[in-house]
Amino acid sequence: MQRRDFIKGAGIGALTATAALTSNMAQAKTKYRWKMVTTWPKNFPGLGTGANYLAQLITQMSGGRIKVKVYGANELVPAFEVFDAVSRGTAQIGHGSAYYWKGKHPAMQFFSTVPFGMTAREMNAWIYHKGGLELWHELYGRFGLLSFPAGNTGVQMGGWFNKEINSLADLKGLKMRIPGLGGEVLKRLGGTPVNLPGGELYTALATGTIDATEWVNPDNDLAFGLYKAAKYYYFPGFHEPGTILEAMINKKAYASLPKDLQAIVKAACQAANLNMLAEFDAKNPQALITLKEKHHIEPRAYPQDVLKQLKKVSQEVVAEIAQHDKFSKKVYTSYNRFLAQSIAFSKLSEQAYLNARN
C-alpha cells in the first residue's frame, strides 16, 4: 500500500469507527414499537396466550426497548393475511403456523406438521440441530421473512365423531372437517374433507352438516364445547403429531435491531416454544378428566387396521409434496431421513419407556 493510500485508508477507518460508535449508541437508546399480528382470536387459550407470552418476554427482557403489542385475528389484519402483513412490513412480527401458507409453497407444511410425521420433540431436534431451520429460513427468506418455532401443541386428538369408526368402510362418505394433508388422506380413503373456521364447528356438527371434526387437544376441545355436539372422541391425531406454532419476523425489522435485542427476540421464541407445550401438557390431563367424569366422554382408539391404512396413505400424500420442485424435494429428504433415524431411537427410548410405565 502506498503512503497516500494508507493515510486515506486510516482516515476512512477513523470516520467509520466514529460513525459505528454513534450508530451503536443511537441504537442502544432507540425504542422499538413492534406490532404482532396473529392468526388466533385474542387471548385464545394456549395459542393466543402463547403469542402474548412471547410478546411479554421480548418486552420484559429488553426493559421496554422493544414494546410488542399483540393483535388478535381481524384486529389489524384477518388471520390468513398475517404472512403477507409481516412480509410487507405492516407488522414486524406474526404468530401463526407455516401450513397456513402452503398456497405460497407446499413445502411450508413440513415446518408445521405432516400426517404420521415427527412429534414435538423430534421437530425441535430437526429444526434446531439437523438443518430444519436453515431450510425454513431459505424458504421464508424469499418473502423477506425470518422464522422461529414459538410453540407446539403436541400430538393432537383424532377428533369428534357422530359415526362410529369400526373399519375403513366407515370412512367412506364421511363428511369431516379436517383441513390440509389430513383432509387429503381422508379423501383418498373415500371421505369428504370439509374446511370450516373453528367458530363454525360446533353448529356444523350439531346440525349434521358434518359427521365429524378434528380440532386441537382436550384442553382446546373442551373450551369449544364440542362434546355437546358429538358422541365419540377418537385418538390419536395421526394428522397432526406435533404442530409447530411459528414466529415470523420481518427481516428488515430484525436487521435494524442491535445485536442484544436480536438475541432477545430469538431466545424469547425458544423459551415460548417450550412454554406453550408445557402449558398444554399441564392442562390436557385435567381437561381429559373433566370430559370423562363430567361429560361422560370415553375416548376411543382408531382401530388398528384403520391406523395402518391411514399411515400408508399419509406417507404417499407427504411424498407427493417432494414432486413439486427441487426445494420441496430437499426439505422432504432432510425431514424423512431424520424421521427414520428418530423412529429407531424412539423405539428404545420414549416409546419403550411409555409402554413399560403406562
Add this chain to the structure above:
Amino acid sequence: MQRRDFIKGAGIGALTATAALTSNMAQAKTKYRWKMVTTWPKNFPGLGTGANYLAQLITQMSGGRIKVKVYGANELVPAFEVFDAVSRGTAQIGHGSAYYWKGKHPAMQFFSTVPFGMTAREMNAWIYHKGGLELWHELYGRFGLLSFPAGNTGVQMGGWFNKEINSLADLKGLKMRIPGLGGEVLKRLGGTPVNLPGGELYTALATGTIDATEWVNPDNDLAFGLYKAAKYYYFPGFHEPGTILEAMINKKAYASLPKDLQAIVKAACQAANLNMLAEFDAKNPQALITLKEKHHIEPRAYPQDVLKQLKKVSQEVVAEIAQHDKFSKKVYTSYNRFLAQSIAFSKLSEQAYLNARN
C-alpha cells in the same frame, strides 16, 4: 392523615423517587461478572455444552451487562461442592442436577427425576404450570438459592451389561454402577449398587470390577467408549426417564439485578432447557446408528416381567421419600397426582401415536 404527616410523607416520597431513579440508572449501567460453576467436565457434550449455551444466552441478551464465565468441575470447586459454592455466594450461578444434593434433603430428587416417574415433557408441565417450581423454590430458598430447569436428557438408556438379563434371578448379585434411587431399587431386588464417577466406568467394566453400568444416552455413552467394555446394551432407562439439569442462582445475586436482567436470566434458562433436549434428540439417533453399524451393538429390551417388578419396587422406593418429613410428603403428593393424570393422557396421546407410527 394530618397535614404535618402529609408534608413529611410527600417529602419522603420525593426523596424515595429520586433515590429509586438514581439507583435504576446506576443499575442499568452496572456490569455484572458472574461465575458459573458446574458439575460437568468443561465442554462435556450435552451437559457441559448446555451450561455454555446458557451462559452465552445471558451474555448476548444482556449486551454484555452480565458476563458469565463457565467453570468446569474442579476448576473453581469440585463437582459436588457446586451447591454450597452458589449458596454461599462464591459463584452466582451453578449448573447441575438436584438429585446430587439429596444429602441436604431427600425431596430434591423429585426436581431431577425418579424411577418410573415423569418424562421430560411431563416434568416441564409439572414444574412450570402445576406448582413444581414453587415447591422447588421453597426448598432451595432455605439455602439462599433460586432454581430453574435448564436442560433435560430425555429417557436415558438402561445401561451396559456383561451379563444377560433374562429374568429377575439375573439381577441377584449383579454389581452395577447405578447411583441414587435406581441403585436402591436394584438393591431390593438382590443386586449390589456401586457408585463410581463417570471417568472410572470404562476401566471398572473392562476389568470386571463391576458387571454393569448405566450412564446417560447413546450420544454420551458412545463418547465414553463403553461399547468396548460391555457385551449388552439394555433399554429403557427406567431409573431416569426425564432428568432435569438445573440452573441454581444465588438469591442475593439475582435480587441485585435490575428487572430486565432478571427476566433475561429466567428466560435464558427456559430456552436452554429446550435446547439441550433438542440437541440430545438430534444426536442420539445418529449415535445409535454408529453403535449398531460400526460397533455391532444390538440394544436389548429388559424382559417384561423384569420391568414389571422394577416398576413395583420403584414405586415403593419413591413413596418412602414422602415419609421423611412434611415437605417431602407435599412434594410427593403434588408430583404423584400430576403423574397419574398425565399417564391417562399420554395413553391416548404420545404413547398411542408412537405405537401407531413406529
